[in-house]
Amino acid sequence: MVPLHGQTLASFQESMYFIHYIIIDEMSFIGPKLIQRIDIRLREAFLAHNQLQFGRRSIILFGDLGQPPLVKDIPTYTSTSYGGTLWHSFITVIKLKKIFRQTREQxxxxxxxxxxxxxxxxxxxxxxxxxxxxxxxxxxxxxxxxxxxxxxxxxATNEMVSLHNKRMLLSMGKPIALSTVEQLRGFTCTIPDEEQLESKIPLCIGQEVMLSVNLWVETRLVNGALGQVKEIVYNGGEIPLELPLFVVVQFKNYIGPIWDHNIPKNIPLVPISRGLCRQLPLKMAWALTxxxxxxxxxxxxxxxxxxxxxxxxxxxxxxxxxxxxxxxxxxxxxxxxxxxxxxxxxxxxxxxxxx
Known part of the structure; x- marks a missing residue:
């Protein structure tokens, strides 16, 4: 993570100008490295207060420390680094006691x-x-x-998830198209883990999939949204192994504008770009970690x-x-x-x- 400069810094400061509260959910996923990066970015956003923690903004964390910590870091409360110091600057705790998922009284x-x-x-x-x-x-x-x-x-592991997904895909007994990442001509396309895109995605009609990026938060097309593939559409003359023009996915929780009035939850999903790469933001989802x-x-x-x-x-x-x-x-x-x-x-x- 490098410091911001020039127009990038100016645009970031402009977008944050009226922000006073930063609300972060799933706080168990915040390790000492991440909370330190949040602090650095907020100091850059608010230069007048860049000598104060979080640029003098209020941070509100939600979540449950009893849930798993993030995979490649340690829980922030165990750290002796500056990230641990930032964590211990949170001194007001409000405990929510009502359970909303398992509510009935039988x-x-x-x-x-x-x-x-x-x-x-x-x-x-x-x-x-x-x-x-x-x-x-x-x-x-x-x-x-x-x-x-x-x-x-x-x-518990990615290996077991991958094995089950492949078994389920084969059990469908349907033709399988392979969506291969498209790269800018003359360049080698490498996708960092944090970009949430895959180099190759097997696709078939009826397949369970998960969206891997936040596309349109207001309509619940978010990272983790579950759906089912209904159609795979190619440009004229193109065949599987090429990147599809779009894939029609029926997302269970979609609440946005209707594209197909016969099936309101159906949405055309197009490839997205990350750096030099284009790919569908999907993962197989019969199984998840x-x-x-x-x-x-x-x-x-x-x-x-x-x-x-x-x-x-x-x-x-x-x-x-x-x-x-x-x-x-x-x-x-x-x-x-x-x-x-x-x-x-x-x-x-x-x-x-x-x-």
Whole structure:
């Protein structure tokens, strides 16, 4: 991250001129490196206050420290760097106690909420583990098992996500088009991880996909929006392996202007440019990493908690649904694996921070 200069700096300062409050959601994803970068940028934005933290702007953080930290950094509250100093400058804490996803008051829902609370606090019980195992394949009817075959699958690793997505793609039994990144002639196109674009995207009709960038926030076409491919359109004379002209995707939560009056949720999605590259901002989404699902609410999910016991990973995976009947555990796991959540890195330090 380099300092801003010239017209770039002037445009940034102009766009920030009337901003007084910076509101940031999912604060567990803010590591010491990122919070320091936010501080640097805000000092650049407000030169009159560039000797003060965050350029003398108010920062409001939302989220839950019991959720997983970002992948390539440590929790900010454990840092002894300047990022840790910035974190400890936040001295006003407001705790929100109302749960909005699992709201009903039936005994089963109350038990599910208690299980989630125990998971968040890394307090495992045999009763909670047995309740989870009641949602494993061995206890579900054949009808229920078949329903969950098409549910979103959550895995702890990218490798498992990729494997499941490829299996599901092949199981469709339909022609597969490969959308290959387009690069400026004469240049080599490399896509940094943070750009959220892929060099090659397999596509077929009926495929589950996820939007990988914020396209139009007001209409809910945001990074993480889930949809289904309905049509793949090419320019005349072009064939798969070329970049499609556009892809029609039915986004479940889209609330913007109607493009197809017969199917209001259908939207034409065109390739976007990042540097020297053009590609569709899509990823296969029959399966997701638990980290990627952190901000989502799912109607139905199948979970493989894997062998990693990072703080909050199991809690996030299981809390994405409204109730226990929307959850399938596959494969099953022993109580010993479940009890490992007590030994997740940073749990004790996080509890101390919350106190």
């Amino acid at each position: 005994p089963a829902q109350i038990a599910f909420r208690a299980l989630l609370s125990n998971l968040r606090n890394a307090e495992r019980t045999i009763g909670d583990w047995k309740l989870l195992m009641s949602r494993s394949n061995s206890t579900l009817s054949s009808v229920e098992q078949s329903i969950f075959l098409s549910s979103t699958h959550l895995f 638990i980290h990627k699902a952190q901000a989502l609410t799912l109607q139905r999910e199948t979970i493989d908690i894997g062998n990693t016991n990072h703080q909050g990973l199991t809690f996030i995976a299981i809390s994405r649904v409204y109730d226990l009947t929307s959850l399938r555990i596959h494969p099953t796991f022993m109580f010993q694996r479940y009890s490992h959540i007590q030994h997740s890195p940073y749990v004790a330090r996080r509890k101390q921070e919350e106190e």
